[in-house]
Amino acid sequence: MSKGKDKRLVYIPGNLVEEVKEISRRRGESLSLFVSEVLMLALRANSLGYSPKQAAEFLEIMQAQRNLGGAFVPTDVLTYLNSKACGTEEDQLQTKWYESGKWHGKYINEKFEDPVQAFKKFLEATRWDLSEVEVRQNQNTVKFRCISTLLTGKATELLAKFIEGAMYSMGYQTDKSDALKGMILLHFKR
Amino acid sequence: MNKVAKESDLSLYGFVNEVFELTLRANKLGVNLQTLTDSRELLKDARENGYTLGLESLWYEMADLAYAKAKNKALHAWFDAGVWLAKRYVTGETADPFEAFNKDLKDFTWNVPELDVKKTADRVSVRIVSPRFPESYTLLFTSFLEGALETFGYKIGSKEVSRGIICLEAVMG
Numbered sequence: 001m002s003k004g005k006d007k008r009l010v011y012i013p014g015n016l017v018e019e020v021k022e023i024s025r026r027r028g029e030s031l032s033l034f035v036s037e038v039l040m041l042a043l044r045a046n047s048l049g050y051s052p053k054q055a056a057e058f059l060e061i062m063q064a065q066r067n068l069g070g071a072f073v074p075t076d077v078l079t080y081l082n083s084k085a086c087g088t089e090e091d092q093l094q095t096k097w098y099e100s101g102k103w104h105g106k107y108i109n110e111k112f113e114d115p116v117q118a119f120k121k122f123l124e125a126t127r128w129d130l131s132e133v134e135v136r137q138n139q140n141t142v143k144f145r146c147i148s149t150l151l152t153g154k155a156t157e158l159l160a161k162f163i164e165g166a167m168y169s170m171g172y173q174t175d176k177s178d179a180l181k182g183m184i185l186l187h188f189k190r
Numbered sequence: 191m192n193k194v195a196k197e198s199d200l201s202l203y204g205f206v207n208e209v210f211e212l213t214l215r216a217n218k219l220g221v222n223l224q225t226l227t228d229s230r231e232l233l234k235d236a237r238e239n240g241y242t243l244g245l246e247s248l249w250y251e252m253a254d255l256a257y258a259k260a261k262n263k264a265l266h267a268w269f270d271a272g273v274w275l276a277k278r279y280v281t282g283e284t285a286d287p288f289e290a291f292n293k294d295l296k297d298f299t300w301n302v303p304e305l306d307v308k309k310t311a312d313r314v315s316v317r318i319v320s321p322r323f324p325e326s327y328t329l330l331f332t333s334f335l336e337g338a339l340e341t342f343g344y345k346i347g348s349k350e351v352s353r354g355i356i357c358l359e360a361v362m363g
Contacts, residue, residue, distance in 0.1 A: 012203075012206060012207060012210060016210045016214070017210075020213060023214075038213050038223060041224060042209040043191065043194060046194050046198075051198050052205070052209050056212045056215045059221060060219060063220075063221060069301065070244070070246065070300075070301070071244065071245070071249055071301040072299070073242055074240060074242075074268075074334065075241060075242045076274055077271045078242050080264075080267040081249075081253065085260075085267075086256035086260060087260040087263070088256055088259055092255060096251050096255070100245050100251075103245075
């Protein structure tokens with residue numbers, strides 16, 4: 001599998017090999033070269049802390065984020081837009097975040113088999129201002145707990161609205177909502 | 191690979207199978223495994239350089255509201271954000287701070303279809319075309335760029351801005 005002469009034999013199900021063969025053919029690479037490259041990338045992903053399954057999930061989340069129209073904004077600008085200083089009415093901002101969450105949730109609900117877990121992974125991957133995202137899911141209830149040492153009180157409330165909007169699109173109603181500076185506690189029921 | 195497989199509680203056979211399945215899933219998404227490391231790197235850089243990732247439509251709507259309520263304050267806030275970000279590069283240890291800023295700007299504006307920054311000895315020209323930018327966001331983003339360019343020591347010579355289009359010419363001075 002490496003450039004060295006030492007080679008090993010690993011048994012792979014025939015159907016997987018056929019599909020991988022097809023991809024390598026389309027890319028104009030030999031199967032052996034393609035497989036070596038793929039395994040090297042998998043080892044790199046592993047060094048970044050991703051098992052193959054986690055890597056696949058991360059790729060799906062990032063691709064969904066692009067499809068949804070993900071965009072970067074300078075954090076200072078966002079802090080300003082979230083603050084009273086920009087003059088926007090609080091309920092207007094909350095509505096925008098809620099509606100945006102609804103739209104996001106709708107997409108995730110259509111796209112992923114387990115939308116609640118996908119949404120959790122989305123928050124973990126893209127909201128680096130959150131140090132902890134915990135989701136407890138039972139048959140008809142979901143509990144969210146998000147912790148951040150960076151979020152302002154206003155930003156915490158708006159993120160909570162975003163999560164509520166997303167969960168609404170996944171078929172959940174807010175049962176309890178508590179957003180303190182840097183801490184979001186949300187309970188939902190189906 | 192054997193070691194990595196063992197660490198993940200998998201046999202070599204199981205690990206290679208999972209990698210093959212990952213390859214097929216990535217292929218279905220129209221990406222390859224390199225995208226994983228690239229995306230991870232991009233998010234890390236964005237976090238370190240003071241950017242937040244969210245939905246484009248939400249940013250535009252919030253910018254619209256802020257611009258409508260307090261235009262000058264909003265323009266000032268974006269200008270200051272440009273100054274702050276550019277200062278990170280100017281005061282950092284990068285060999286070519288402007289080039290580093292330019293590279294990051296391109297990476298972090300993946301939603302902008304055309305972004306062209308040309309730098310000659312004492313001039314910089316910026317051309318941005320993004321049909322989805324509303325007028326407010328176009329003007330605020332221009333202000334952000336002006337703040338950054340001024341921090342790099344440039345003075346804005348000419349400016350042509352209309353909804354979704356930004357053309358700036360700046361001269362060192």
